[in-house]
Amino acid sequence: MKDVQNEKDERNIPLKHVGIKNLSYPIIVLDKKNKIQHTVANINMFVDLPRDFRGTHMSRFVEIINDFHFKIEPKTIKQILDKLKESLNAQSAKIEITFPYFLKKEAPVTKIKSFLEYKCGFKAYDNDNKYDFYLIIEVPIQTLCPCSKEISKYNAHNQRAKVLMEIKTYDLIWFEELIEIAESSASSPLYTLLKRPDEKFVTEESYENPKFVEDVSRDIALKLKDDKRIKWFKVEVESFESIHSHNAYACVDSSVLEV
Template identity: 55%
Template sequence: MKLADVQSLRDNRNLPIDKVGVKNLRYPITLLDRTKKRQHTIATVNMYVLLPSDFKGTHMSRFIEVLNENRECIDIRKIGKILKQMREKLNARKSYIEFDFPYFIEKEAPVTKIKSLMSYDCKVEAFGDSHTEELFLNVEVPITSLCPCSKEISSYGAHNQRGVARIRAQLAEFVWIEELVEVAESSASCEIYSLLKRPDEKFVTEKAYNNPMFVEDIARNITLELSKDKRIPHFSVEVENFESIHNHNAYAFINR
């Protein structure tokens, strides 16, 4: 018995829908890893297409079919292929995809060299049609900042705090997640580690004290570094400090 395909029926209301698809799908994926070649993680996936005005609905199962075909390695150099598959399977002019996922980098403590894993929240956003495609890589990097004003006016000590640097980079060519993480960490008073022993704690405390930064300094430092990279034609930088002596956060944003 042939089953009715209700989604393919015509709609007479003459209203296209900008995005229609599946959202908040938890899915295992494999990513390129600069050090270990491959990394397995769990992503939250959003997949959409433009629905023409005369289509009643879309075929949700076809989004998952495309994801199934590509989950063995989500390579940002092949996102265009995934977008094209979505448009072809769903007979759509535009397609969109988003992957939110934790990415893990093994780091050595600065003195003891003990290795541990740091987690970074990342996101890949892409959209395209038959003529153009745009791809964005987002990273959220924990950082340490030490207040220059506090250091200048205090007889001893200075207040510091944990913060976060968020980079959203449009990619014209391939860029490693690790590269953006390194730009953010090197632009702060000190980077953050998941495991430190006492000699390491002494080192990072003194490094931050000798390298005071406002959120404005960190945002500008990151911007200067990213501006040198021809693979990144457009980017935004957001820095937020979770202040240790105020009842508010300090914030800076640059869009280039």
């Protein structure tokens, strides 16, 4: 049959990224405690397209993912990009993979266990054999406003927030380690299941540990800076303010700590 994608294009315009987005796919990822975890990923995959080709071969993106038999981990990401470039005659390739990752957490007092979801993922680029790989994780937390506590006779406003980290590493670092860094930098972690003694503990813990989003981002940055496995990082903290119609936001990356 005629290969329309390989028709010569006369417009003389190269394309930076062509490929597929929002592919939902079952995968197996590494889990520090249980060794593996089954989940469902959202996958974006791209290559460059030279100026003289009309289109890319979209089916090959899914075929390449199929070849890895659901196993997605840092060492296989580079192999996926290499196969994309080889199969599609590309100079560059990019992949973005995000997935829900579940950990079993104990309530602080009753020790009742329940699962909490974290949004994790990988992002990688290979451009003319220059390879960059990033870990991505979003951690839900709680913040309590230091200003509100200081000026109020009773209580202080508190709310859920999220920490988003992008990490480049020299060596293996587990999602669980990044989760611990984020949660220990918050006013309090979040829990799926709390009984009354647990709620009392969490409420009082956050009150005794007030944090602005600025505080959380800086505390996380200092902990990441001290980890010799980490080459580069970016931290974003967003708080869903309970008494405002807007969110509070802070961002830092490792470049500001290098001066």
